[in-house]
Amino acid sequence: MKKINGNFYQKSIVSIDQFDAHDIEKVFDVADSYKKGLEKGTVFHDLEGKLLTALFYEPSSRTFGSFTAATQRLGGGIIPIQGVQFSSVVKGETLEDTIRVFASYSDAIALRHPEEGASKHAAEVSPVPIINAGDGVGEHPTQALLDLYTIKERLGRTEHLSIAMVGDLKYGRTVHSLSKLLSLYKNIVMYFVCPKTSQMPQDIVNLIKKRGVKIEIVSSIQPIIDKMDVLYMTRVQKERMDKKLYESIKDLFILNGRMAGRMKKKSIIMHPLPRIHEMTTDVDSNPRAVYFTHEVKNGMYVRMALLKLVLAK
């Protein structure tokens, strides 16, 4: 995994570990300019003649849609490969071979895969850049970038933040990537609000502690909610755990409108979506709720920025 070190051109985006604060600033600057342009109705041609393969081994209409939109908003084309399980893979082809094929057709591959490490593995054999669009319980770097972009946009800073991460922190790749990303900044306090069986992996805890993040483990949102700058809700990943475990934890970490009202005036409620019942719909109208109003669109802007930086000179 190559560090970005200020130069994105032709590099795979596999993990948030490749980025330093300067790289992130660069992504955000480009994202800003696209955001402003699109709001004014500018038609971009930065990726004209370029093709992205959206290679999704696992269904994800949301992330698929975001990459598809980002590419086309820049004038590029899409090779949409979803439900790969029904095709060559059924015939027994390896990931390596599939990657080599689509690398021949397209200028980059956005890869969604159920197995941790799949993107890293793909990047090793691919002659074109791989963009990790989520690999198992591993990473989801573009989600982390859009999360941080949203924090910066709404709160005006990426430092001096108290953030609570709520839900299934063991299997939630979103919080894994975001934790590592935030650890690049000063004075971050993270509150991990999760059941004992779903705690943040120890290697991530060790890494971010070493970088100076202060960590508090708490078992409920209630006692801390009024002190948070960011409340980051995640769903319990039902499909990644056995049924009994799911039933035992699913109702423990729910946010409702009344609780949301107790938050600081200048704070935000985030969610990577889809939201199931870990957050009631009366939260949506709270002005602190940014998941529908900012995060989704920001995902498109950030992915536009990454695709531009990786593919265009």
Next chain:
Amino acid sequence: MKKINGNFYQKSIVSIDQFDAHDIEKVFDVADSYKKGLEKGTVFHDLEGKLLTALFYEPSSRTFGSFTAATQRLGGGIIPIQGVQFSSVVKGETLEDTIRVFASYSDAIALRHPEEGASKHAAEVSPVPIINAGDGVGEHPTQALLDLYTIKERLGRTEHLSIAMVGDLKYGRTVHSLSKLLSLYKNIVMYFVCPKTSQMPQDIVNLIKKRGVKIEIVSSIQPIIDKMDVLYMTRVQKERMDKKLYESIKDLFILNGRMAGRMKKKSIIMHPLPRIHEMTTDVDSNPRAVYFTHEVKNGMYVRMALLKLVLAK
């Protein structure tokens, strides 16, 4: 549901009830110009930089293809989301939440959904226009518009028409939308040719009667076929009824080539397709048959017109 009242810009197209005769004329004028342009090989850029999400909860390669073609024929891009059942929706996300997400990526959403009222519901929460691409047994407004466009093109008028609607009128959303649309015009006589168990819903009958449509209920095509200007065949919606009912009615309302030959010289045979065995293939070569020769292409022209009017200033 907002009335169009001469202004389509940024409005959802949910029901044929939103249209008056002037609105329809406007759609048809734009459709005419696209038809002529495409026949000459003109390349249009009216939707350059725009994206349509084709959000299909229910498979429909035909309608999906038509919207996809219409958008691209105007230079726009597509976010193709089919088989939504395999993705976020499996994870339990509501229609409202899904709509909010894709509204962030795209400039409009063409929605196909198995439940009546889904489009109206979606339009209420969506910040971008929803185009109803068929919702359960409810409406299919773009189909009705293409049907009327075809009638006007082939017969030269939208008034003074005798039209027989044949098949499953209870569950056929196509005939629901078309009946309401035709009721905007003078001197329309409708012959409902259907089994007793599959009659046109009473609220639609009441509405169009009030508007002056003359209705005749008949139990077979034979006695009326030689008097019709339009014979509108529909398939029996097997997937919307139980097996026993289907078997009992499927063979009752079949058109064949010999019968088609008895029609008036200046008359047309229509079908929303797919055609199964309610119409034998020897009808296809009858010059009155317009389903393959005109209706399908007209569907693309009409959808191009709607997308242009809704999305471009």
Next chain:
Amino acid sequence: MKKINGNFYQKSIVSIDQFDAHDIEKVFDVADSYKKGLEKGTVFHDLEGKLLTALFYEPSSRTFGSFTAATQRLGGGIIPIQGVQFSSVVKGETLEDTIRVFASYSDAIALRHPEEGASKHAAEVSPVPIINAGDGVGEHPTQALLDLYTIKERLGRTEHLSIAMVGDLKYGRTVHSLSKLLSLYKNIVMYFVCPKTSQMPQDIVNLIKKRGVKIEIVSSIQPIIDKMDVLYMTRVQKERMDKKLYESIKDLFILNGRMAGRMKKKSIIMHPLPRIHEMTTDVDSNPRAVYFTHEVKNGMYVRMALLKLVLAK
């Protein structure tokens, strides 16, 4: 099936039998120019305003991706219809009717279908050109063209070739099309290396013999491998044979890196992909292996050339 006879415009590409050596030269010339252009970063607009329906009744992410890439690399748009089994076809629509519909939306249809002869049948009813993207055990003409293009590119000639075709020659449509294509050239010696139960169909053998191809039937790669110019490996088409037969033959015709090392210096190893276990991965690094390095990209160039010749004046 119309012969090309130097004029591709608006013709269906159903079988390799439509081509003579001049037609092939024309395709290769156009493919060459696209190859050079893309390598320099040229953005092509030859198919601007054109649409291709990729109508895949059978999953094939690879061929689907190649046609999708080829069309978009030329500025055209795609109507992606995969898994047709889940849609209109479930409702009972015939292939003829489906073809008529998509012919109304698009300027050409790339058709993948599980039944031999489907493309020919489709071409008979379609008002727009059909491009056969593989029909059952029948033909796969674009694959044969890319294979020959690769042979010419790597060996500098299409005549005076010793080629071994290995694997399931009975059900492998790829080798059927390629055999017929090579039979247009002089001094071709073909070695059929296959189990007795999976031999090349007799009608093809008869045809190519008549055209002067010399045929040798051998039961193993070993004794001939050092004399071949081209070693054309194919997978055993598991999904086209019963389980017992598959188990009995699957391990008989395997190529490994050591064997590959015995080949002539100027020779090539080809495979239509996906490669399962009939070829070990240590073959990939052999400089003679061209399946990933040349064939896949060449498939895109050749399809670009065909689409251009068929659709643009």
